[in-house]
Amino acid sequence: MGAYIHYFILIPLFGFLICSVLPSKNERLISWLSFGIVGLHMHSALVFVIVWIIQGHPRLDLKELVFLRTSHYEFFIDLFFDKVTAVYLLVGSFLTFLITIYSRYYMHREVGYRRFFVTILFFYTGYNTIIFSGNLETLFIGWEVLGISSFLLIAFYRDRYLPVKNALKVFSIYRVGDVGLLLAMWASHHLFAANITFAKLANNELVNEHLQNHTWIGVFISSMILLTAASKSAQLPFSSWLPRAMEGPTPSSAIFYGSLSVHLGAFLLLRTAPFWQHQISVQIFIIVLGLFTSLVATGIARVQSSVKSQIAYSSISQIGLIFIEIALGFKDLALYHFAGNAFLRTYQLLASPSAVAYLIREQFYNFKPHKPTIEDSWPKKVEYSLYILCLKEWNLDFIMFRYFWSPLKWIGKLFDFINIRNVFFYFTPFFALGLLLLSLDAYISEDLEHYLPIPFALIGLIMVLKAFTERMSVRVSILMVMMNHFWIALAVSFNENFDYTETLVYLSGIVVSGAVGLVCMYWLKRHEANLNLDRFQGHSLQYPKIAGVFLLACLGLSGFPITPTFVGEDLIFSHVHEDQLFLAALIALSFIVDGLAIIRIYARIFLGPNVKSVYERAYRSS
Numbered sequence: 001m002g003a004y005i006h007y008f009i010l011i012p013l014f015g016f017l018i019c020s021v022l023p024s025k026n027e028r029l030i031s032w033l034s035f036g037i038v039g040l041h042m043h044s045a046l047v048f049v050i051v052w053i054i055q056g057h058p059r060l061d062l063k064e065l066v067f068l069r070t071s072h073y074e075f076f077i078d079l080f081f082d083k084v085t086a087v088y089l090l091v092g093s094f095l096t097f098l099i100t101i102y103s104r105y106y107m108h109r110e111v112g113y114r115r116f117f118v119t120i121l122f123f124y125t126g127y128n129t130i131i132f133s134g135n136l137e138t139l140f141i142g143w144e145v146l147g148i149s150s151f152l153l154i155a156f157y158r159d160r161y162l163p164v165k166n167a168l169k170v171f172s173i174y175r176v177g178d179v180g181l182l183l184a185m186w187a188s189h190h191l192f193a194a195n196i197t198f199a200k201l202a203n204n205e206l207v208n209e210h211l212q213n214h215t216w217i218g219v220f221i222s223s224m225i226l227l228t229a230a231s232k233s234a235q236l237p238f239s240s241w242l243p244r245a246m247e248g249p250t251p252s253s254a255i256f257y258g259s260l261s262v263h264l265g266a267f268l269l270l271r272t273a274p275f276w277q278h279q280i281s282v283q284i285f286i287i288v289l290g291l292f293t294s295l296v297a298t299g300i301a302r303v304q305s306s307v308k309s310q311i312a313y314s315s316i317s318q319i320g321l322i323f324i325e326i327a328l329g330f331k332d333l334a335l336y337h338f339a340g341n342a343f344l345r346t347y348q349l350l351a352s353p354s355a356v357a358y359l360i361r362e363q364f365y366n367f368k369p370h371k372p373t374i375e376d377s378w379p380k381k382v383e384y385s386l387y388i389l390c391l392k393e394w395n396l397d398f399i400m401f402r403y404f405w406s407p408l409k410w411i412g413k414l415f416d417f418i419n420i421r422n423v424f425f426y427f428t429p430f431f432a433l434g435l436l437l438l439s440l441d442a443y444i445s446e447d448l449e450h451y452l453p454i455p456f457a458l459i460g461l462i463m464v465l466k467a468f469t470e471r472m473s474v475r476v477s478i479l480m481v482m483m484n485h486f487w488i489a490l491a492v493s494f495n496e497n498f499d500y501t502e503t504l505v506y507l508s509g510i511v512v513s514g515a516v517g518l519v520c521m522y523w524l525k526r527h528e529a530n531l532n533l534d535r536f537q538g539h540s541l542q543y544p545k546i547a548g549v550f551l552l553a554c555l556g557l558s559g560f561p562i563t564p565t566f567v568g569e570d571l572i573f574s575h576v577h578e579d580q581l582f583l584a585a586l587i588a589l590s591f592i593v594d595g596l597a598i599i600r601i602y603a604r605i606f607l608g609p610n611v612k613s614v615y616e617r618a619y620r621s622s
Contacts (some may be wrong), residue, residue, distance in 0.1 A: 005062055005079045008089070011041045016121035018117020024114040031104040034117045038100045038124065040400030042093035043125045049086050057083065061134055061199040068505065068567050077141075078197050084270050086604045087335045088131040088263075093381050095259050095346050103251040104348055111290065112156055115435070116249065119156075123149035127171055131267065135197045137570060143181060143232075146261055147174040149601065150554065153252040155246050155607055159538060164607040166244035168600060172405070173241045175595045177231035179588045184224035186573035186584060187242065191217050197567045202274045222276040225268060226286060233265025233319045234312075235293045239300075240396035242316055246308040250349060253308060258315055258345030263338050267317060269326045270334065283327045288388050290323030299390040307352045315345045408593060410471030415462055420476060425485070427459065434490045451598055453491035457586040460487030466592050467597040471534045474521050474601060481557055481598055482514040485565075488572060491583070495575045502571055509563025513556025520550040524605070533601065548608040555603045558595040589604075 015037030022030050052058075063135040067472040068075045100120070107116050128144025133139035151174075155167035188196055191210050200206060211218045214577035229235070234242040242262065245252045256262065269286070276282045294317045301313035318341045375383050389395075433454055437444065444452070460483070489503050524546060525531050528539065539549035556563040568592065576584045 001046075003062075004134060005060060005081055006064060008041065008045065008048075008132060009125060011037060011044070012121050012124040012128060012289065016118060016125055017397025019114065019118050019121055024113060026109065027113050028312070030114050030117050031100075034121060035097075035100050035419040035441075037103065037121065038097045038394060041124075042097045045089050049090060050080070050084065059199065059610070061197065063134075068571065073469055074195050075137055075502060075570060076135075076195065077138050078140070079111065079132045081132065081434055083334030084267065084331075084335065085235045087339060088267060089128075090122075091339050091342050092127055092131065092260050095255060095342060096120070098346070099251045099255045099350075099541075102254075103249075103313075107249065110249075112158075112541050116153075116156060116252070119149050119152045120252070120255070123261075124600070130264060130516075131210070133271075134199065135195060136188065137195060139180075139271075139301065140185070140570075141180055141566070143178060143228075143568070144560055147171065147178065148560065150174065150245070150256060150261060152563070153256060155247045155603070156248050156252065159609055161536065161608055163247040163538060164603055166247045167607075168596075168603055170241045170245050171514050171599055172596055173231050173238050173400075176238075176462050178595070179592050180224045180227035180231070182569065182573060182591065183584060183588055184221050184228065184568060186471070186576060187217050187221045187224070187578070190578040193219065198271055201272065204274065204278075207275055207511065208278070218275070218279060218280065222272075222279055225272050225276065226282070226289070229265035229268045230289065231265070232268070233262055233323075233475045234316050235265070235289055235320060235323065236296065237396060237399060239297060239313075239316050240393055242312045243304075243306070243309040246306075248314060250353060254346045254349035257312060257350045259519045261341035262315060263319065263322075263342060264328060266322045266334065266338060269323065270331060273326060273331065277329065277426050285326035287324050290320040292320075292321075293317070294320030296345060296390075296394055297371050299386060300393050303390045303565035311345055311348045311352065315341065343504050345530040375403075381428060408465065409469055412465035415466045416469070418462075418480075419473075420467050420479065423479075423588050427483075430459070431487070431490065436492055438490070449494055451584050452494045453580070454586070456487050456491035457583055457590070460491065461483040461586055461590045461593070464593045466595055468593050468600070470597075474531055474533060474605065475518060477533060477597060477601055478514060478517050478521065478557075481594055481607055482510055484594055485510045488587055488590060491587075495577060495580075502568070505564045506572055507565075509556050509559075509565030509568070512552045513563060513565075516554035517557065520546055522606075530611070531605070533604045535611070536603065537605055538608045540606040543606075547602075550606065554598045557598045560592065 015034065017028060019033055022033065024030075060079075062079045064077040064079055066074060066076040100117075103116065103120070107113050110116065123146060126142040126149060127147065129142030130139055130140075148171075151167045151171045154170055157163045157166045181466070191214055192200075231238045242257055245257050248256075267416060297317040301310050301317065304313065306308045318337070322334050322337050322341070325331075325337060375386070437452065446602065455510045461514065463480045464484040467477040467484070470477040470480070485507060489506055492502065524539065524543065527543075528537075531537075556565065559565050559569045572587065573584065576587065
């Protein structure tokens with residue numbers, strides 16, 4: 001049966017590629033192709049699971065494809081199937097099929113009709129890649145696909161301000177989760193000295209053997225996994241992004257933020273549970289996190305005036321309980337809970353437009369006074385304080401901005417003096433000095449060599465912070481992002497066993513993607529005189545093809561799995577020693593800001609209201 005697993009990823013991928021080249025005005029052909037592909041996938045999944053159960057529901061582990069193999073490292077695609085995958089597959093295939101039917105009519109005559117179905121099929125490819133993944137590397141591929149498809153669906157109404165702004169907010173949280181996954185992969189490489197699969201992770205003897213003398217590494221890996229799961233499933237302190245994601249069309253809100261995508265944090269915990277389930281401190285932390293998230297989200301949901309926000313926070317609350325169930329070892333209960341919550345939230349979101357219209361009419365004829373609740377029996381100061389806190393969503397948005405994004409922007413603005421000329425006169429000689437030291441590696445003491453990577457990685461971080469806060473020149477921002485990767489490659493090159501072939505794998509995608517991005521900006525600059533990053537300019541309305549090509553270039557620069565850079569990022573981390581935690585943190589932070597800077601460039605140039613007054617202005621919100 002294992003020979004058929006990869007078809008569950010290839011079927012939606014084939015549909016995505018075909019749908020991308022169909023005529024954009026042929027709604028009937030687009031909808032029928034999407035309907036047929038998702039329907040074929042659902043029926044195939046049902047038959048496969050039935051046969052799998054009849055054969056005794058064995059665990060299937062399949063090593064599919066090796067991308068890169070070196071003397072110390074192997075990057076390969078591994079597929080895995082068990083009851084967790086079966087539940088997520090059946091629930092996901094049925095709900096995606098339902099959303100496809102609903103969207104055929106709901107999205108009728110929308111300007112981005114084809115774009116919507118292409119993105120849904122792209123999302124479904126990433127979803128299946130995640131649930132069938134047999135190792136963290138394969139899961140990371142699907143994780144990246146899900147992140148960018150989420151950004152595109154939230155910003156579906158790309159001529160409006162708030163959808164684009166909220167899409168950037170959500171992507172920034174996703175980027176934190178991406179780096180958490182990268183750090184977990186880095187630490188697991190050092191712990192197991194191999195690319196560990198989930199099938200091997202289920203071997204308690206193997207895990208205990210490696211954790212006996214490396215307890216702190218085990219806690220670190222578990223913490224990074226929990227960080228990734230919490231960001232994807234909107235647990236505290238990341239809960240505020242989920243209602244902001246509702247700016248997209250109702251069908252995408254239902255499939256992403258009500259049912260499938262938002263439950264993938266729970267999937268990650270289920271898949272890695274054999275690793276952290278014997279670490280009592282991690283279990284307690286997951287329980288506390290889930291409990292606080294559930295209580296806070298329940299309170300916020302009860303005071304929301306928007307039906308979509310009510311459903312979003314209710315879903316967050318239930319996922320908090322699912323986290324608790326997983327931590328306590330009730331995995332089967334967690335799977336039932338996931339299926340029930342996914343079906344309920346999908347139904348609520350799809351029915352919400354009709355429900356709102358009904359209630360608006362109903363309140364004029366059948367007004368019912370507010371019923372007493374348990375809070376009415378509390379002291380009024382406590383009741384009113386909780387009400388205000390929940391109404392302000394516990395200031396979660398402000399906390400994230402004040403203590404994370406604001407310091408990054410403040411630090412980035414300290415380097416406003418950096419321009420291309422300063423880079424040429426000051427940073428290029430320092431880079432040349434680094435290359436010289438690298439060539440004299442045999443004559444440098446081990447103690448000095450251990451600390452040499454830090455200043456070079458720090459300069460790379462400065463470059464990407466400058467790119468993140470750049471307001472004027474697009475080309476400067478792109479060049480700073482590219483330079484960041486060169487500084488990181490130089491920093492890690494001082495560690496042993498790092499050869500130039502690996503540098504070529506890492507930087508090849510950066511050079512090609514950066515060159516394509518710069519050519520796009522050069523072409524656009526010839527047609528648009530005022531091209532800066534100070535506001536949203538909405539040029540995708542006039543130049544949709546250039547927007548598409550530049551988006552691909554941005555994805556390549558951010559390490560998306562369309563260039564060798566995706567493999568190179570994991571390869572880079574594999575050379576960072578386990579005692580170089582500060583270096584790993586610098587590189588991880590560089591990758592976070594790198595993705596934000598490059599997607600911000602795309603959003604500022606091509607999304608939002610068009611700068612020209614001759615075009616119709618959309619409302620701020622969808």
